[in-house]
Amino acid sequence: MEKKKIFLIAGELSGDLHGALLVRELKKINPDLRFYGLGGKAMEGEGVQTLFDLPSVAALGLGDVLRQYFLFRKIFHNALDAVFGKIKPDLIILIDYPGFNIRFAKKIKQRIPILYYISPQVWAWGKRRIKTIAKHVSKMLVFLPFEAAVYEGSGMPCEFVGHPLIDLVKPSKSPRELKDLWRLHGKKVISLLPGSRHHEVHRILPVMLQACGRIAQTFPDAIFLLAESRTLSPELYTEILKTSPVPIQRLRDETYNLLSVSDFALVTSGTATLETAISLTPFVLLYKADPLTYFLGKNLVRLPYLGLANVIAGEKIIPEFIQKDADPSKIADTALHLIQNEGARSKIIRDLEKVRKSLGAPGAVSRAAKAVLKLLETGNENP
Numbered sequence: 001m002e003k004k005k006i007f008l009i010a011g012e013l014s015g016d017l018h019g020a021l022l023v024r025e026l027k028k029i030n031p032d033l034r035f036y037g038l039g040g041k042a043m044e045g046e047g048v049q050t051l052f053d054l055p056s057v058a059a060l061g062l063g064d065v066l067r068q069y070f071l072f073r074k075i076f077h078n079a080l081d082a083v084f085g086k087i088k089p090d091l092i093i094l095i096d097y098p099g100f101n102i103r104f105a106k107k108i109k110q111r112i113p114i115l116y117y118i119s120p121q122v123w124a125w126g127k128r129r130i131k132t133i134a135k136h137v138s139k140m141l142v143f144l145p146f147e148a149a150v151y152e153g154s155g156m157p158c159e160f161v162g163h164p165l166i167d168l169v170k171p172s173k174s175p176r177e178l179k180d181l182w183r184l185h186g187k188k189v190i191s192l193l194p195g196s197r198h199h200e201v202h203r204i205l206p207v208m209l210q211a212c213g214r215i216a217q218t219f220p221d222a223i224f225l226l227a228e229s230r231t232l233s234p235e236l237y238t239e240i241l242k243t244s245p246v247p248i249q250r251l252r253d254e255t256y257n258l259l260s261v262s263d264f265a266l267v268t269s270g271t272a273t274l275e276t277a278i279s280l281t282p283f284v285l286l287y288k289a290d291p292l293t294y295f296l297g298k299n300l301v302r303l304p305y306l307g308l309a310n311v312i313a314g315e316k317i318i319p320e321f322i323q324k325d326a327d328p329s330k331i332a333d334t335a336l337h338l339i340q341n342e343g344a345r346s347k348i349i350r351d352l353e354k355v356r357k358s359l360g361a362p363g364a365v366s367r368a369a370k371a372v373l374k375l376l377e378t379g380n381e382n383p
Contacts, residue, residue, distance in 0.1 A: 003032045004033055004376055005033075005087060005090055005091075006026070006033060006034070006035050006036070006037075006093060007037045007092045008035065008036075008048060009092075009095060009097065010038065010039045010095040011054045011096070012055055013055050013231060014270075014271045015039075015055070015097055015118065016040035016042045016043050016055045017042050018095060019037075019039055019042070020045065022117065022369060022372070023046040023047065023048055025366055025368070026372060029373060030373065035048040036048065036051070036082070037049075038054040038075065038079055040053050040055035051075075051078060052075050052079075054075065057071060076104065080107055083108070091112065091114075091375060092108065092114045092115070093114075094117065095118050096120060101116070102129060102132060102133060105133070105137055106136055110138075113138040114137045114138050115137070115138060115140075115141065115371075115372060116133065117372075118141075118142070118143055119142045119143070120133070127150070130154050133151075139156065139157045139158070139375055140156055140157070140158040141158075141368050142159070142160050142161070143160075143364070144311075144312060145160060145359065146312070159371055162359060162362075162363070163359040164364045165271075165274060165359070166360065166361070166364060167364065169256055171256050173257065175260050175261050182249065182261070184261055187222060188263050189223050189225060190215060190223070190224050190262065190264050190265070190335070191225045191227060191281070192212070193255065193266070193267040193268060194227075195229070195270060196270075198232060198236060200270075204268045204286055204287070204288055204326075205237075205240050206243060207288065207326050207327075207331070208331075209241070209245065211329075211332045212224050212244070213244075213246050215332050218340075224246055224247070224249065225249050225258050225261075225262065226249065226251065227251060227254065227255045228252040234252070237250060256279065259276055259279040260281075263282075263339060264281070264335055264338060265281050266283065267283045267284070267286070268287060269286075273285055273308055273309055273318070274309065276309075280349050280353060280356070281352075282338050282348040282349060284321060284334055284335060284338075285306065285319070285320045286321050286322075286331065287320070287321070288323055288326050312358060313354065317348060317351035317352070317355075319338075
């Protein structure tokens, strides 16, 4: 009997990670499955035969999309040709990345069942795409507790499986062992998480460094830890750190360990904000984008908050410093208040505990894999 084939599309590093974890779980349940698609190193490492490393050309804003338009067009049509030609998968799994994936789903025209894993943030930039998604997608699996209600009445089955980060955000050693290893005992520890894209780090890390210089005036013995992304070259950080007013301890691919020993963190918008929230580390959010990208995004997004912790909480539990408000003095003043004021610090931790609890029980990927296999067996669930 011919083995079942699944085609996945992940266009960003976080999607590549979640795709890889899902594939790993599916292979545990059914080792005979075959996987193909567009994805990065993580998915490839789990045995997915990738047609192209899509996360390696991830676009950050309209300018990047326009500059790489013809490349994206070629990738898109090559993937369609592979789906309808040589591969002929039994199921397609789309992972977030709505600009590419929703268009791809429309081209499939329900000829192949489609499962959407990680909902596009339709709750952030308006609900106009819900009808389109429901028309072309067989089932939606969502990570955030309020997302299932967004699709109510659409006619598309939607299931909240919980967030995989609940299982992932765990240090590899105890905080005491890490403090011994990095010589942190008796020091205030401030972590810097400037993102995983070149443009993010280039824009945001210098602001973080200036804020750290001001924090160090109050805490001269503070230790500043930089979470370097394994996807970016060390040279990028080296060049930016030449301007740092304080010594910075660099740690590569150690984010969860780093957060577990931190008194406070400066974090850019994105997955890192949710990882920091789950770790229960008090933090502030920083974000600076290309002016045109920010202008267009501000006119599309329908939310009062940027950080996922605030969105989930339904209120601003974490301070946000965006664009012109990302001022080192303002950031440092807020950070110092939250570090020194035990009442304010305790409140943030209690609020983060509520956010973490709302993300569901451990085992999200296992629940997602079972939903995938059910759809693979039953075919298109969309009425």
